[in-house]
Amino acid sequence: MGAVGERPRPGQQASxxxxxxVVEDExxxxxxxxxxxxxxxxxxxxxxxxxxxxxxxxxTHGVSLIISDIRTPGSLDGLRLAxxxxxxxxxxxxxxxxxxxRNVDSVDHDGFFPKPYDARKIVEHIEALLARKx
Amino acid sequence: xxxEPAxxxxxxVVEDDxxxxxPIAQYLRDCGYKVIEAVSADEAMxxxxxxxxxxxxxxxxxxxxxxxxxxxxxxxxxEHRPGLDIILAGTVPRAVNAAKELCDDGPTPKPYEPHAVHxxxxxxxxxxxxxxxx
Numbered sequence: 072m073g074a075v076g077e078r079p080r081p082g083q084q085a086s087x088x089x090x091x092x093v094v095e096d097e098x099x100x101x102x103x104x105x106x107x108x109x110x111x112x113x114x115x116x117x118x119x120x121x122x123x124x125x126x127x128x129x130x131t132h133g134v135s136l137i138i139s140d141i142r143t144p145g146s147l148d149g150l151r152l153a154x155x156x157x158x159x160x161x162x163x164x165x166x167x168x169x170x171x172x173r174n175v176d177s178v179d180h181d182g183f184f185p186k187p188y189d190a191r192k193i194v195e196h197i198e199a200l201l202a203r204k205x
Numbered sequence: 206x207x208x209e210p211a212x213x214x215x216x217x218v219v220e221d222d223x224x225x226x227x228p229i230a231q232y233l234r235d236c237g238y239k240v241i242e243a244v245s246a247d248e249a250m251x252x253x254x255x256x257x258x259x260x261x262x263x264x265x266x267x268x269x270x271x272x273x274x275x276x277x278x279x280x281x282x283x284e285h286r287p288g289l290d291i292i293l294a295g296t297v298p299r300a301v302n303a304a305k306e307l308c309d310d311g312p313t314p315k316p317y318e319p320h321a322v323h324x325x326x327x328x329x330x331x332x333x334x335x336x337x338x339x
Contacts, residue, residue: 098248099255102241116227119244123223129336130224130329 089201090114090131094124094139094149095168100186104138107190108197120145121152128156134163135204136197141169153178164200166193213312215239215258219249219265219278224329225297232304232322233264237312245271246278253286260289264303267295297326 091113095101098119105115116134118124122145128134137156141149153165157179167175170186182196216238220226223244230240241260243249246269252258263282267275275293282291292307294300301323 098243098251099258102252102258105242117230117242118223119248123244126223126333127227130332131227 089135090116090133091197092116092118092124092127092134092137094118094121094137094143094152096120096140096143100140104190104193107194108138111194111197113197119143121147121149124152125155128160134160135201137163137165138193138197139165139167141167141175142171150175150178153180162204164204166196166200168193213237213239214261215241216262216264216307217241217243217249217252217260219243219246219263219269219275220300221245221266221269224333225266225300225326228322228325228329229264229300229304233307233311236308238307245269246273246275246281247271249278250281253282253289262307263289263291264300264307265291265293266300267293297330298323301326 091108093101093105093108093115095104096119101117101119105117109115116127116131118127120143121139124137124139139149139152143149149167153167156163156165164181166182166184167180168184168186168188169175173185175183181200184193216233218226218230218233218240220229221244226242226244230242233240241252241258243252246265249263249265253260263278265275265278269275273281279291279293282289292303294303304322
């Protein structure tokens with residue numbers, strides 16, 4: 072767990088202002104990816120499903136990027152969450168992950184990582200996406 | 206990383222309401238703790254059974270969905286992890302005060318005003334009520 076203990080790198084202060092919303096129902100996966108992203112210098116809000124993610128998005132304004140698993144329990148899944156984010160928060164990139172699907176071309180998104188994924192690759196992807204927003 | 210305390214205790218926060226869990230977890234992180242978030246007693250038990258994850262203190266809500274509640278989790282911990290501290294906080298004010306006590310003794314004691322955290326949570330919950338979400 073938390074294999075990327077080397078981060079954050081010096082001079083990465085700008086990323087500290089960014090908040091990443093992680094949506095994942097498997098607690099050990101959520102713990103691992105949240106830990107790695109925090110170690111990279113980002114604030115992380117954890118949601119266990121898409122319903123919780125909508126709660127967070129409705130009551131906070133600082134989410135810079137979302138990483139969501141596709142198959143989550145609750146009233147909507149990660150694909151529907153991605154559609155809602157595109158409609159209501161078009162400036163917020165959404166990256167999808169899945170242990171079941173191999174592609175998610177049916178919805179607009181900003182990256183897809185099949186599980187098991189390398190969390191460091193996700194962090195690199197986050198950095199690239201957020202760098203474009205600056 | 207260099208300015209982090211050498212011994213950074215880990216608090217497992219168990220709370221099913223994201224609008225309560227999010228500020229409490231952030232509050233404890235600001236006090237210097239490493240925080241793991243679980244949305245149910247079942248998730249908490251999964252974390253506690255995971256050998257690679259070290260937990261020093263469990264901070265749990267009482268009334269939660271799932272196979273057992275906070276009392277059941279407490280009983281399970283007594284049986285499976287004797288010696289592990291568990292704090293049960295049945296209401297938001299009690300949770301906030303318990304968090305304050307942890308912060309007072311924490312790695313980075315901060316002069317937080319618990320009423321401010323409580324007010325923040327109350328505002329989040331009131332906003333949810335106003336928008337009709339339960």
